[in-house]
Each structure stands twice: as C-alpha cells, then as structure tokens.
Amino acid sequence: MAVVKEIIVDSGTLYVWHITESLEELRASLQLSAISQERLTKMKSENHQKAFLAVRQVLRQLNIADVDLCYDTNGKPSLCTRKHISISHSFDYAIVAISEKNIGVDVELIRDKIIRLSGKFCNEKELALAPVSLEDKKEYLTEIWSVKEALFKMCNSRSLSFAQDMDVDVKQKQAKISQGDFKINMHYQTFRIEDYVFVVSY
Numbered sequence: 682m683a684v685v686k687e688i689i690v691d692s693g694t695l696y697v698w699h700i701t702e703s704l705e706e707l708r709a710s711l712q713l714s715a716i717s718q719e720r721l722t723k724m725k726s727e728n729h730q731k732a733f734l735a736v737r738q739v740l741r742q743l744n745i746a747d748v749d750l751c752y753d754t755n756g757k758p759s760l761c762t763r764k765h766i767s768i769s770h771s772f773d774y775a776i777v778a779i780s781e782k783n784i785g786v787d788v789e790l791i792r793d794k795i796i797r798l799s800g801k802f803c804n805e806k807e808l809a810l811a812p813v814s815l816e817d818k819k820e821y822l823t824e825i826w827s828v829k830e831a832l833f834k835m836c837n838s839r840s841l842s843f844a845q846d847m848d849v850d851v852k853q854k855q856a857k858i859s860q861g862d863f864k865i866n867m868h869y870q871t872f873r874i875e876d877y878v879f880v881v882s883y
Contacts, residue, residue, distance in 0.1 A: 684696045686874070696776065700731050712747060765781070767786040836858065
C-alpha cells in the first residue's frame with residue numbers, strides 16, 4: 682500500500698490515496714487511538730470506514746501518529762505539530778493536505794445529480810455561466826461545489842451559505858467569502874484523476 686500521488690502546491694502538499702484495499706488490509710499496521718477506534722466502530726458505511734483508515738495510512742507514512750490528529754467542536758481537524766491539515770474523501774479516493782498555513786481540500790466524483798442540486802449551492806451568476814454541454818456543465822458545477830466545500834473547511838463559521846456567502850470564478854480560479862463584515866478572497870487549484878475533481882484552496 683502506498684500513496685498514489687503526491688502533489689506539491691504553493692501552500693503545501695497533497696497526498697492522494699486510491700482506495701482499492703479491503704478493510705483488513707487498511708487496518709494493517711495501524712495503531713488507532715481510543716477515540717478513532719470509537720469513531721470507526723460507529724461508522725455504518727464500509728466506504729466511510731475505508732476512507733477513514735486510508736487517511737490514517739497516509740498519516741502513518743508521514744510518521745504522524747493517530748493521536749496527533751484531533752478535531753475541534755465543529756469537526757475541523759488539526760495536528761499537534763501545529764501544521765494545518767485538511768481531509769476529504771469520495772468513494773474510491775481519499776486526500777490529505779498538510780501545510781504551514783490554513784488550507785482546504787475536497788474531492789468529488791462527477792455525477793449527474795450535481796445538476797439537480799446546483800440551485801442549492803450556486804448563486805445566479807455561477808448558474809448563468811454554466812456551460813451548455815452536459816459533460817462540461819457537470820464538471821463545472823462539481824468544481825464549484827468542491828471549491829465551496831474546501832472553503833467551508835477553512836473557516837470556523839458553520840453558518841456560511843454556499844449559495845449566498847460564497848462566489849467562485851472558475852476561469853480565474855478564485856473564490857471569495859462575504860458574510861456581513863467578514864470578507865476574504867481565496868485562490869484555488871484543481872486536479873483531475875479519472876472522473877474525480879480534486880480542489881485545494883488557500
């Protein structure tokens with residue numbers, strides 16, 4: 682077992698794991714903390730269990746102990762080393778980002794359902810700029826969703842509205858968050874592996 686792809690970006694490093702192993706294989710050589718073991722036991726989905734373990738395998742290869750990974754009350758992960766970490770998974774892939782600065786990652790499988798759900802996370806401008814081609818539209822909307830997920834992970838606020846408080850410019854690879862007096866502009870990068878879109882924001 683090994684990290685499939687290591688991607689260096691301006692803000693840090695991404696570690697991508699293609700989940701092809703069984704649960705037993707992913708458990709091998711892992712020393713889970715009591716908290717992690719309890720979380721794993723409560724997961725009903727095997728896909729979620731595999732993703733959870735794949736993330737721990739990535740950390741093990743980076744010589745980061747499971748006990749060094751903790752979560753705040755909002756579910757945002759952090760490392761005892763004071764470095765920033767962001768985690769995401771979708772079906773067959775898990776991704777971990779490590780950085781000296783705040784960072785957000787997300788991975789999404791491109792699916793037809795994204796078109797049906799687009800009105801819930803896109804604003805009018807984003808919808809108006811959507812490509813006409815079905816395949817291009819699905820990739821465009823998936824990128825917007827993934828960027829907003831990554832941004833959400835970077836913020837301590839749990840009240841952000843994807844449609845009202847976030848705006849994504851796909852052409853410029855820029856995004857902004859605006860909620861009351863809180864305003865911030867961010868950059869992001871995208872990567873494509875098979876039918877998956879990977880986003881890192883910083």
